Amino acid sequence: MVRLDKKATRLYVLDTNVLIHDPTALYHFDEHDVVIPMTVLEELDKHKNGVREIARTARQISRTLSDLTSQVTFDEIQRGIPIPRISGETGRLHFLCYNDLKLFDSLDDSPDNRILAETCRLREERPDASVILVTKDINLRVKAAALKVPVEDYLNDRAFSDSDAMIEGAQVYASAGHGGAALWETLNVDVTVERVGHHTFYQLTGNMPRQWHVGMLVSDSENGAEFEAIVRELGPSSARLQLLTNYRHHAGVWGVHAHDSRQNFTLNLLMDPDIDLVTIAGNAGTGKTFMTLAAAFQQTLDAKLFERIVFTRAPIPMGEDIGFLPGTEEEKMSPWMGAFHDNMDNLLRNEEGESSWDNGATRQLIGSRVQIRSPSFMRGRTLNDTFLIIDEAQNFTPKQLKSLVTRAGRNTKIVCLGNVGQIDTPYLTANTCGMAAVVERFRDWPHAGHITLKSVERSRLALAAEELL
16 A cells, blocks of 8 residues: 655656666656556566666665665665655655555456556545556557546756757857847847957857757858858857868868758767767758768878777667677677768768778778767777767667767767667657757857758758658
8 A cells, every 4th residue: 555645735646667767867856746556566577687778777776675675674665665855755656566456357467568557546535635657558558548537758968848949059040130230139238359379259249049058060151151160158148159170162061061050060069179069950851870980980080189089879770680790899889870971882882982981991991980880889888089970860869979988088089870760769759868958958068069950951852751751
């Protein structure tokens, strides 16, 4: 029997996938009580063996629950284990077990259906409480709604609410007219210009736009821009902007030139030694991987700013899993590296359109500086003098992406690439994936930059597919 604390107004019944998604979920329900059915504990027990991320997470949750139960008496467990929350409130943790649980006649005996039945039973026993099932399983939410059981998605670790969108990293004033003077007039600010070495800075004074943030692009046009700058410093009544390098024509990066303002800003972020973390979002074919590899080669092979390039991504299949893969770490990752090899082939094409990627000497040179690594083997490493590329970042959870970003050591630049419209990981959405979390939480850090690319460069078919499918 779950005894509701007098101060608690709600009982949240957690599904297994909530704890797998966020092992700290117990601490995110303010003053309300949390209920874990025995079915969930059984599910965690099934997942605990192995070296995959889900197994490590299951073991972490088990340790947390063990620590909580070992510090209290049996009677206290029956009353509910007090849990101090991040918000400062204190809720309670309850375990739910029914020996005579009755399932719905139309549903089979599956873990999801048992959790649903346990929630319904608890609602019958506690009519004075608001009992809510929390799950990231869409089908279970549909079942609960059909049976008139209050149900919610787990939203606590979302980087944004549903009403928000991922920041674009750019503010384009197309109606301002071309050039800085027209832009300053539109913004109604005073401007002083300062030149430091090869760089031009604009010191703005006045009321700054509320949507601005450090590390964003400010431009007067998406395409034929005359003014493009990055926000270096920002306050309520002042801002410091730095004029961008123009990579459209003569000054390219490993032979790659920008086609619009956002691509030019991307190349500036990738080449900027003061930017340690770059996040690039965009649909398929916008040039995320292509420009990133070009910048990595330029700074590693030509400028010798980094000793190596490390390329990694989540090995998540879009369709059926191909199963166990033999071989070394790089051989295991090879099936997931199609985008990497395609872009390598394009970057190494000569003026006649022939690729030198098949040349043995070229492969040996590139191979000595480029490493393909599985994220599973990155734990505990420190990467110094490294240009780290994390592809398909939308398929990582916030915790997984944190474990990769924290690998950064001395003189290391990290680039996260992703398209939140192509998430292949169950229970992750555009708002709860690691890509969204990194973009939001680093938005005001002066050594990070983000941009959302919009122009599809792959082909007119790819552009049409993004728009129509």
